[in-house]
Amino acid sequence: MLYYSGYTRRIGDVDEGSTVTDFLPAERARGITIQSAAISFTWPPVAPDSWIPPINQMSGLPAAASLTPHTINLIDTPGHADFTFEVLRSLRVLDGAVCILDGVAGVEAQTEKVWSQASAYRIPRLIFVNKLDRDGAAFGRTVSEVGAGLGVWPAVCGVPWWTPEGKLRGVGDVVGLRGLLYGEGGDGKDVKNFSLKDLESEDAALAEELKKARVALVELLAEHDDAMVEDYLAADEDQLAIHPASITQCLRRCILRDPQKLVPVYPGASFRNVGVQPLLDAVVDLLPSPDQQADPEVSIGSGIKGGLTQFLSGKLTAATTSDYSKPSSKAISTKGKPNHALQNLEACALAFKVVADPKRGVLVYVRVYSGILARNAPLWNTNLQTSERAQRLLKMYANDAVEVDSIAAGQIGVIPGLKFARTGDTLVSYTGAHPKTGPPAPINSLQLRPIDIPAPVFFVSVEPNSLAEEKHISGSLDLLLREDPSLHVTLDEESGQTHLSGMGELHLEIARDRLVGDLRAKARIGGIEIGYREAITGPSGEVEGGYEREVAGKWAKGGCGVSIESLVEGGDKLAPREHEQLFELTDKNLLVVATPTLRADGSGVGEETPNLPDHLPMSAVMQAFKNGASAACARGPAHAYPVHSTLIRLTFDPAKHVFPNTTLAALSSAARSAVQQALQASAKASETVLMEPVMLVTISVDEYSLGGVVHDISSARGGSIVSLGSDDTTLPSDAGANVDVRRIYAPPDPFAGGHAAAEDFGAGGAVGGVKQIVARVPLKEMVGYLKHLRSLTGGRGTFTMVVDRFERMGGQRMRGVLGGMRSEDVQIVPLSPASVTQANNGITGRQLENLTMSTTLPTSAELDQMAIIDPEIKEQQQQIPQSWQLPEDKDPATLVKLMRAGWDKMPTPTPIAEVEEFRSSYITRDGTTLRLCVFKPAAGHTSKPAAGHTSKPLPLLVWYHGGGGCLGSPESTTAFCRSIVLEQSCVVVAPQYRLAPEYKSPAQVADSWDALQHVASLVADFGADASAGFIVGGESAGAVIGAVLALQARDEPLSPPLTGTFLTAGSYFNPNGIPAEYKEHYRSRHDPVCVNAPMLGKHIKAAFDACLQGDYSSPLFKAALWPSGHAGLPRTYLQTCGLDINRDEGVLYADLLRKAGVQTKLDVYPGGPHCFWHLFPNTTQGKKWKEETRAGIAWLLEAAR
Template sequence: MSILSIFRGQISPKRLSQFSCIINIKDGSRYMASYEKYAEHKPIEKIRNIGISAHIDSGKTTLTERILFYTGRISEMHEVRGKDNVGAVMDSMELERQRGITIQSAATYTIWKDHNINIIDTPGHVDFTVEVERALRVLDGAVLVLCAVGGVQSQTLTVNRQMKRYNVPCLAFINKLDRMGANPKKVLTQMRAKMGHNAAFIQLPIGSESKTTGIIDLVTQKAIYFDGNYGELIRYDEIPQDMRVESHDKRQELIEHLSNVDETIGELFLNESSLTEQDLKNAIRRSCMKRTFTPVLVGTALKNKGVQTLLDATLDYLPNPGEVKNYAIKQLKNGKEPEKIILDPTRNGEKDFLGLAFKLELGKFGQLTYFRCYQGMLKKNDSIYNTRNRKKVRIARLVRLHSNQMEDVDAVYAGDIFALFGVDCASGDTFINTQKFDISMESMHVADPVISMSITTKNTKDRDNFAKGIARFTKEDPTFRFYWDDDNKESIVSGMGELHLEIYAQRLEREYNCPVILGRPKVSFRETLVDSCEFDYLHKKQSGGAGQFGRVSGVMEPLPSNKNTKLEFVDETVGTNVPKQFVPGIEKGFYAMCEKGLLSGHRIAGIKFRLIDGAHHIVDSSEYAFQMAGQGAVRQVFEDGNWHILEPIMSVEVTAPEEFQGSLMGQITKRKGLITGTDGNEGWVTLYAEVPLHEMFGYSSELRSSTQGKGEFTMEYSRYSPCVPELQEKLVREYQESLGNDQQQKKKN
């Protein structure tokens, strides 16, 4: 096979995609690779599983595109918001290409310097945070991308918390050095102050902003330049004369930060011994894997600078799957505490297979389930068992993924990320190849939804498609939830933000031909008594034959505020005036009437029904008669008592930069909220407030627009509290109008 035949396009792209070793010959923008298949199994020491994570628009997908290009995985680079309507290879969904954002995490694998690198590109929007959560759960290391202008932003902090949760070592890559206002030193200061990282530069930029020409490697003490049309030709040179003092100072700073966390370097530093390049590399690797130090690299992915050195750092400093401790939980009998077992990924042929299903997706050929193999090996035609439901699955097809493309393999080994078809499971299920159902792995953390909206189909004939789409999306994404609100008789979807729900509404229309309407959901108000009220109600009905007779008397009183969502029924009768067999009927009548209040149509809550006395008839009394008496008693109290409407109050926590504190407080006050406290930390402020739920609709968009996308909030139910008189009057008026409309409609019919 001649090189000339490659350039003339005489080899099919499918054939070409099987090769990986880069030949240093180019034609325009294309690099040719040969002789080594991507899917070939590597020893565990030569495998890296990494994720690319960052705040929105920090350049994650562009960086991944450059990585795939330089490693020979793709032959052309495209921009995320490209004018050629192609888009980045990792943004395979049509919506992603149109909006220029990543919605779903995408997996791929490539080869760099004889190492197999599995990469997961994750979204940056807080709305799709579960995709980052899934990726970090199964990865051994990560690249935290920071914008040289924006620095540490809200989602950067979220990603940092997720990395800490799963104990994932990371490299920091300060991207977009070419942008006006780029300031990597400020970003490093923010990393130390806001994120608490023991971080230091291992690279420095040569030049600034648009005049950035290369980088200085502080470990090797060399200047690195990226020549050629696409930065493909790497040239090493001496450090420029005007940067030697700064390079020396920053190298000393690097050594000092390392000596604080690494004993070996600490001793050499104290003894004033000269440190070799290998000494530094070993120390960075040891401390990075322990998460006690974060090496900071610099570059600009869009301008093709610093990507190859980032790949080298990934191999040098991030762990292979054999160096990471992963645990399975073994359930012990006789009520003993579960035992943690360390998995061994090094002996593939000797250990049982154990894998975790971390993501579900509907592919062209049915449900596609993403797996990470933690131990052992799995071959085509093997059988595996789900430890949760004990179902057996036979593996007909094993694939590895390159974005939305699949490549068949015959076997997978510990450390590999792969996918299977036709596996009925949930996200977070553990699979093994023996019937030891007492072993499983911890699942991932799933955040609670922060926003809810009502959802209805535009056309009633689309209900079947709607049900299929909702069933699929709720199974794939644990942060997207759907339920029927029996209080308000409407379908509700909940998610991580308005964009999150909007994307799923668009996907229902595109993928299931089911246009839907998203609207503001109704709030679950409650009705309750203000003061205690006595009742004495007689239910008597005589219509020939057996009659109905039941008399109940007692007190209905409000429960304390900490119980104002509950209902209580207490039987305080003495003697036989109300036979005990009829008391359940009274209780049933009380609970039935509390389903719908007479003030606004919402449920009654926060009430205690004390049954004190009553009367029965030897012939006409029955459980049904006393049930009617119980209902009548509630109606009587409604007419005689003093009632008001309760509304749900939410505990809200808002985090944003300090300069926005005034506008945040104004927004909370405008929404009838009560600020309960504030907390400041290195330029960021956190507001704690209590706000009525019905005032929080639309707050997500308002917060993001008023804080340049840096603000975020969490909200959870706190309690029910009496609503203001104006709102109560409005709710009562609307309910009376709806009853009047219903009566008019009945008359017409």
């Protein structure tokens, strides 16, 4: 969009991390959107080469809106379920939305969630079916899923233009009856425009499909719009004769009138630059401008609600003589005298996002709903009742900012430097406002509809490294919460721990990186735990709550009465009675405030009943009670989890509860105290129950695995199946309720053999043998589920999940959860259910002191001899000294960038006929797709089979590249992998893993374990036979990983099992905890000759360590510390270099394995720097390494035979 509008000169790519709106380092590293970003551009563009004009315009009809340049304010939002609040706060300020669907995956669980959220705000929407250039893409099936899964009629406004081979070449415009043919491999600007007549000779099949689509579109619109019926009759009942402008106007009327009835659908492929311009035309033609949207909802006073336009016209006022006989949720419309105070209201805006920018400070994103917000204007925050000033105004273009003098109604802008404004606050600019009390009533209480904040389901503990860090961490957490209100911070009063809660594992991982990395908080972040809820089961009786305390030298006193009872899901909806107000709190708690002696304005109902004092306005009193009740519900009476599904009845009588020194804070505290007492009373009378988050899970599996996965979900995990396969008629309760899926028009997909029928391809249907299972499963059972799903499906299963609801737990299940609460320790980057919990506790050198000295260890003199550089290497080193000479005055991240730049310049070896190479992929536990490079003997180049055999089985080596965990790629191992394939006649798979500093340790091990499990499940698919040998290994950092994976595979056996381990030039010990028996043999880490050696000097090693931030005391980083010991490992072949900082770790680890009974072979290369064979392969030592490597791998393969 930005490229075609002329905003950028190149097209960004999500996979490359080059998109304009994904500018955060974490977004570019992960290839996903994490934070919503705003940008503005014009369409159609000034430069005409990007725009595809309509074929012609008929006289007498208005021109399409897309002929006139419009400014589009675009907000790019995340798609991951963990960042649903970013979507929610963006939806709150949108006039329209484009829902982008994956043409392969179709309508997914998160699609339905976001669609439902957009429906709650009645946002008009378009759908763009993307990725139609990919294998398995099916536009027709996706169209059918829109009706079946989203409950809205899909109005197909474009159809894909396929080649006979099923390749996307363009799109057909159903409204304009034309074909748009995009140039092959171009940037999307070279488009040929075919009229229907020309199309009949160019591609008769597409022309015929366009006619069918036009007929179906007109018939659908005629069912929803009477004007289309008239156009149809005026065109002599010929759907093809209706002018495109009439259809466009009808589409616009339909989606503005009821956005949930009908949605226009467009095809395309953004990666191939197909179909984007028609979508932009549709945005301008069909979606509303700010002045055409529904009147924004506002509230004033004590809950009086209505529209902003209604308020500005003086027709919405707080009641002055009315009581509560009318529901407070309804607007009170009057024809009263004009309110002259409204004339001074300059602007009204909603703060929908707060960002702490490292250079610009705090940035508050606002949407202006009325008036013009001017630079240097005073602002009144009606939520916080505080004043600030908009000293500067910015217009944001993703991460770039431009200063502006004003922001007009309908526009999105940024106010930098505000100290108090939060997400959801209403800001008004009022001429003559008092700096302390703000504008006059009711403007001072005017509030736009707030932003709903979802309840968190996961939490982690945050502990400062020292008491001196507490203040900094507290401030950093405050800043995090101001940025992202879907994060919650609570203090566990029993343990004293601070808990940070979020929407999911990835959400908390990003928050952790932001806290520790960006905000420099020196804190320890604990493991992820599940956010349960607590519910009462019986009523409490009436409790009188009082508060009396000295605050700032003054006594404050207040009171209220409270009773509570349990709310049953599915019960009758509660309606407020006379003199009552109803408030929805978090976690489905309800607060009913009864004021039997007060009117809506705070005056007494009779002459003898007291009024509220002037300093206690009714709206502020209600807010104080809400705050107090919410605070009390944050901690349950029995298990300290937040309270869920509780009805709180609060009674407030000024004659009993208001005193001369009563303040709003005193009333809030009284409400909190009373609710807490009531909760305790209820818990004593009848036990509370725990409620657990239940997820709506969508699992994609092949048909063969369907039965096993269903059985696992419904039995072992205690889930309930919602739908199976194509029989998906019970997804969300409202999905498809008004849509007859059999009547949906869906064009045919390539190779589908006909039109895509909704009953065959509804949400949850099958495509190419893939089935979808939709189930409700407790969240606790889904932690770490991806690994288990892969084992059930041979690595092919995937799943997504969103929070569906909280459900009460049965007695046995609740006892099990409570019993395991203390020991439960689920890691953000889990590796092993049992061993990682032990592993992360660490193991010190003292625990290894029972090891006895081995006579095979080299003496000090022998170690010194090893460190003398090899003469041949020294000679060649002098010819290429720049290969390891890097500046020592650079910070670690810069040093890594310099090394990466050098690494990237290394030439890629030319392909050879003897080795077949191809790329595959695997999916990590957080859903990231990473590469696998596969090398195998080409046909005709394998070893000759033995007599009597038809073929020789090929062993498998999984090889992890080096680079200190910060550099390298699977492609960088190409030369080595080819040589192993040729020498051993085997298959080599080189996985990609994510690198530091973008991803800290132990992410590298976690990715590599996921890769190893994936490869193990698909050995035969790679052309290998594990019975001939299955080896894991790596070089340098890859050896560190390989050593850990071998231990992990022993404790969690792979199928097939490993038969050997090959580790070269790795590091395996904690340098600060070497066992006493090994200390005199551990010299290379401190020997000046080794630490200043070429290839891996101390400053490079320090840079890697600083970027990785690995824990030396963790067995996930140092294999020698593995808590369950090393016995039972398969054969292990190690190599170590004599002039290397890692030298002695290879020697000692080999000794450690021998003493554990592991068959171990060690080769040492005296005088060789770290991994010298890459730069000096033709030296004597280089040739020796090559020969011993061949022999070492052959020795490992003997174990399989």
